[in-house]
Amino acid sequence: MGGDDPEQRESFDRVAAQQRADLTREQWSDYQKRYAPWEDKLIDFIDDPAVEQNAIRRAKEGVESSYTSGLGQMQRNRSRLGESSALNASEHRSLALGKTAAMVQATNDAAAYTADRREKVRTSGLSSAGAMSRGKG
């Protein structure tokens, strides 16, 4: 056997292939630089316990401010009627009970909602990233 190797011209253009490879490399670098940090940010955010703590803090602040404002309004109305704006024991008790109930509800809602959101992001928000990393994007 032997003889000269058969010669065949390539079916693609090396220069064009290199240009396209360079372009893909540049785009991938851009993705890593600008977009990948947002994926990390989202993952960090949903795993961050401070998110739930902040939601609960805001819920409590909302209850506090709502009751402060409601009480102020009630006291102004009384003043307009020429009555004392001071609360009696029964009113104190009623408002304290109402405020506690509102606080419990708001806190529970904030915690449950934050947990739901976390699960939702885990199961859907990052699914497209998984598809891309597996070459299906």
Next chain:
Amino acid sequence: MGGGGTKYTPKEHPEERELAKIAKEQWEEYKTRYIPIENEWMNTVSGLNDEAVHSAVAGQASAEFMQAHPDRVRQAQAGMGAGQASRRSNMTEAVNTSANNLSQIKNKANLGITDRYVRGMESIIGIGQGQETSGLQGMTDVAEQAVQGRIENSKNRFKRDQGTLDGFGSLAGGSTAFGLAKRSKP
């Protein structure tokens, strides 16, 4: 065994070079036209969960609730003709009901703002992967929904256009979906 494999020699394919050149031109145009918009959108999303936004939405939801639901205020004043004990009881009940509703509305609005931030991050990730994304809700929508979820007959609806915010999200999502479709498949 003698001999070797096939010997390949480079060949110039003008049409492939042209396609590669066009792909490069598209990318250069994309960098000029769309990347600044994307970056601007990223900056916007970065601030969506700031405390100032939470305060603003809580205030907006409160104002809308007060506008939409003045009945409690009237109820508090309804005991005018009744005895003082009855009036005081009505007022306390009204404060409890109103403050409880308002608390839950503010809570819902705050959670909605955080949702909006998460959706903003998801939209950026989607844009990065060349997917079409939709615009985010405006802050007013979040406040309004918080109230609507609590009472149905809201009488005064905030309908301010959140065009700028929605616009950036939609534009960045839609246009880059078009542009980036070429990124992974140039």
